[in-house]
Amino acid sequence: MGAGAKAVGGLRLFRWFSLRHLGSHWARTLAVLLGIALGAAVFTSVRLAVHATLDSFSHSMDRIAGNADLTLVRPGGRVPDSLVADLMRHPVVRTASPVLSAYVRPVERETPFLLIGIDPILDRELRPWRLPASARRQAPDWALLMTRPGSLMITAKLGDLLDWQPGRTVNLVHASRTAPFTILSEFEAQGLALVEGGRIAICDIATFQEFSGLFGQADRIDVKLVDPASDPAAISLQRLLPPGVVLRPPSARSQSGRSMIRAYELSLTFLSFISLFVGMFLVYSLVALNAAARRGELAVMRATGASRAVIFGLFVGEGAFFGITGWLLALPISSLLVNYLLTGVSRTVSMLFVRVQVDSLVLSAWEIMLSFGVTLLVAVLAALQPAREAMGVGPREAMDIVPTATIRPQRISRLAVVGVVLLALVYPVARLPSPPAVSLPGYLAALLLFIGFALLSPLLLRQTGRWLAPWLLRRGGQPAFLAAGYLRESGVQTAVSVGALITAVALFIALVVMIHSFRSTVALWAQQSVAGDIYLRPKLAELNRFRDPLPPRVVAAVKNLPASIDRVPIHCQELRVNGHLHFFEAMDYAAFRRRSRFVWMGGNAGRIEADLIAGKGVVVSEVFSNKTGLRTGNRYRVQIGEQHFDEPILGLFRDYRTRGGVVYYSLEHYQQRFGDASWSGVQINFNRRGPNLDAAIDRVRSALIDCCGETIEIIEGQSLRRTILRIFDETFAITTVLLLIALVVAALGIATTLAVLVLQRRVQINTIRAVGGSAAQLRRMIAWEAGLIVLAGQAGGWACGFILSTLLIFVVNRQSFGWTFLYRVDWPSLLTALPLIFAAALVAALPAVKLALSASPASLLRGGTRD
Structure with a gap:
């Protein structure tokens, strides 16, 4: 055949x-x-x-x-666009193009989009973009942007979103000023037009520099080489560059x-x-x-x-x-x-x-x-x-x-031994080195944990039935005793269902503990470290990664506030250490600690704070430390502008900003060292507390808005703390959905198992009915079986869940995202869940009860045991 x-x-x-x-x-x-x-x-x-x-x-x-082979950047600053001429004369360079970009928004709408400033001539070989054919007949693509100052080209997607058409004049808001722009045309949906889902506009770089006040500067200069495979080409270019300007691959930022x-x-x-x-x-x-x-x-x-x-x-x-x-x-x-x-x-x-x-x-x-x-x-x-x-x-x-597939005692013992071995491996596996940003050891340890408890479930069932049988006979009568007896001699199906329930309950316990621990720690961090009354920063500062300083007139207005108000200025810039992007912030910590405190992770807090104020080193967040491997006692070395910054790490603190972590240094010593007096933002604290505090905050807020409201964002501290917790809750919304679905699948397992058990024992059940057992007694017996199955599953699930929560908090989150939390258990939620899960078990038993009573005892006994 x-x-x-x-x-x-x-x-x-x-x-x-x-x-x-x-x-x-x-x-x-x-x-x-x-x-x-x-x-x-x-x-x-x-x-x-x-x-x-x-x-x-x-x-x-x-x-x-685009097609760039290399990118010139200055860590903590911008690149002089005069370098383009030197680069274009270099024999290894085919073309070089300066680029500026920032998120802006219309005055009348809270809808930010990305504005990109380019040199239309130099950029043609690097990034494709085209006007519609009708516009190209009037003039070349590049000519329109260069010959009409204050002009924009937008995508059709952005035009639809904001209801803009070519020829319209719109006012755009940037961190430095508000300025009018004329929309020349829409450009075709290819290349640059597909960035940010089509929510972008482009302008000539000279127009962008005038708009932002960044004359003679660029965020970066993209370079295309004559021979991209030539390493000596990059080396020769580096020698051409001034101090502080470095060459990087274009993909460096996206990799993070x-x-x-x-x-x-x-x-x-x-x-x-x-x-x-x-x-x-x-x-x-x-x-x-x-x-x-x-x-x-x-x-x-x-x-x-x-x-x-x-x-x-x-x-x-x-x-x-x-x-x-x-x-x-x-x-x-x-x-x-x-x-x-x-x-x-x-x-x-x-x-x-x-x-x-x-x-x-x-x-x-x-x-x-x-x-x-x-x-x-x-x-x-x-x-x-x-x-x-x-x-x-x-x-x-x-x-x-x-009729049943009972597990032999020897096999129960063997499964239990294997389960114990797997559980013993959880800790050493979790301690294995982890690839960057991927907690493979943590997830493998969690899988071993689930399998180990599943293999222990037959032993758990047998012992539960054995220990509870005498008590159940006294409390629940013969139906409860029969249920315990069956549990003691449980078959494969019951053990497997308990394993499934252990997994689902463990996930429920672990996520409840993790989310509560996370939220409690974030709330503590927000209360201690984000304790200001008003936070002031440039427009769209977070979207633009705090690259733009507060305008001088804003700084002057803040300095002119009454003497009873404390100001905590901050200078922020994004830097890279060991390939890891993070924020470097210089802050007046002496003023900061009059109202706020970092949540320190060990060490003498008083000594650390005193050394930080004295400019004797830096302090780093837990996220930064876990991502870079740099800890207390190591040195923080980074290029800032033209200088190499090298300071010891004084201590670690908890911080739940997720974009790479943060490093703090003394603002006074930073300004002395680098001669940069600009502020990226400022925290404003009111010394006089009391019933009139809200009115005082409103007065200062109104004065700042009247002075320079079009270029700044003003956030009240209480509102910011609420926003932090709201973002946290939204972050775990998906996790909650996944948890509920796992519990639904586990409930299906209970219902299926109970139905299977009834089908396997229909002869025994109906024999009980034939000799005088009532339907009510059978219902109670099946309900007791459901309750005991859930009791065994919950007992194993609680033990597994608390171990899993430890893995998630101290292994998975640290290896994946760089943070850990203070371990906190939400006992009210967990204890409330106990009766709810039992109620679900009783509901799951209803189809099994109906099935058990669906046929007469005589017909089933005549028909034998065939299912």
Whole structure:
């Protein structure tokens, strides 16, 4: 017989033996398929949403970089555009183009967009952009921008968003001033027009310099080489550059953003995989039931010539059927879920890491195939052990159907030993070195933790039934005692369901503890470190990464405030250490600590603060320390302008700004050292507290707005602290959705398990009915079984959950994002969840009760045990 004929014969046998049986028990089959579909839908949707976000960010950065081979930048400052002439004369340079960019917004709208200033002639070889054909007939692309000062070209997307048309004059707000611009035209949707999801405009760099006051300066100069592969070319260029100006690859800035998004992607992928992991228990449970309930048929098949491989293939095929069909059912669920997740993921990434604009979902063939492959693999792995047991049925085995698949005591002990070994490996695995921004050891340790507790669940069930049986007999009578007895002699299905419940409850416990710990620590940090009354900064300062100083007239107005008001000026700039972007902030810490305090992580706080004020070194945030490996006692070395800055690290403090961490230095000593008196922002504190404080804040706020409101952002401290916590809550909204879905899948597991147990014991149950047991007693027995299953699952889940929360707080978050939190347990929420989960268990028992009472005892006893 050929391979094709064997395959056809195998499919016919699978359809006759497996599919027909699954179809005749459609309710339990549908429950398992729904569990797999939910898990696969979550996994697929999360991966697609994060992939679309990462893809949007990467494409924007690549289009901004264009065809440049190298980029000239000055850390902590800007590059003189006069370098372009020197570069163009250098034999290794093909072209060089200065670039300025900033987020601006219309006066009448709170809708920021990216304005890019370029030299239209020099930039042609680096970044593609084109006018529509009708505009190109009037003049070359570059001529329009260069010959009409104060002009803009916008994308069609931006025009639609702001209701702008060519020929209109609009007023734009920048950190330094407000100025009118005339819209010349829209340009075609290619190249630069696709950056930021199309929310950009371009102008001539001279116009941008006049608008921003950055005469003779550029953010960077992009260089295209004659021979990009020539290393000596870059070396010869570096010799040409003045002190403080360095050469970097164009991708240097985008790599930092990509790594942060990938860390977030892995975190969400892990959480979404939990739903699939729980669904794996459902597949195991049902395939094991089918293998146990059809041993007589398997014996007949073996006696008539079926090989062990054929039996094995039938039950593995059942697992594959659940995987494939569940994944297909997941597709419509994913299409509904992915839009919600895409909005949530892109908003969280923008708030925490880097700004992204995702307008559309791009289906990735790789992500679709990965989702299919993972779902199929999980389902097939779940079916392997039941298939192996079914393969062991011999031709001479008795034809009586074995109604339950009890676990032998020796096997329970072996599983428990393996589980203990896996749990013992959790700590050493979690301590392994981690790749940058990816907590692989943490996630592997969490997986070992889940598997270890799942393998301990049979022992947990046996001991729970043994310990509680006498007490239950006194308290709940014979129904409770029978439930405990069955739990003591529990089968595979019950143990597997408890394993699934342990996983879901552990995830619930861990996330509740982690989120509460995180929120409590962030609230403490905000209360101590963000304790000012008013915060003043340039317009769109955060979007522009605090590159623009406060205008001089704003600084003068702040200095002229009454003497009873404390001012805490800050000078901020973005620097790079060991390839890691972070903020370097010079601050008057003596003024700062009169109202606020850093949350220190060890060391003598008084000595650290005194040394910081005296300019004897820097202090660094936990995020910066974990990302760079630099700790107390190490030296912080960085290039700032033309000088090399080298100072000892005095101490570490908690800080929950996520864009790379922060380093603080004395503002007085910074100004003496670098001669830079500019302020990036200022914190204003009122010394006189009391009932009139709000009125005093309003007066100062109104005075500053009247003076220079068009160029500054004024944020009240109380509002800022509320915003910080709101951002925190929004960040974990997706996590909460993933948690709820995992709990729903676990509830399906309880309902399926109880139904399976009833089906396995229909003869025993109806024998009890035939000898006088009432329907009420049977209901109580099944309800007790549900309660005991949940009790065992909750006990294991609580133990697993607290260990998992420690992993998430002190390993996964530190390795992925660079921060840890103070460990805090939200006991009210956890204790409130106990009765709710028990109530869910009783609800899950209702279908099983209905099934147990669905037929008369006489008909079932006549029909025997065949299911």
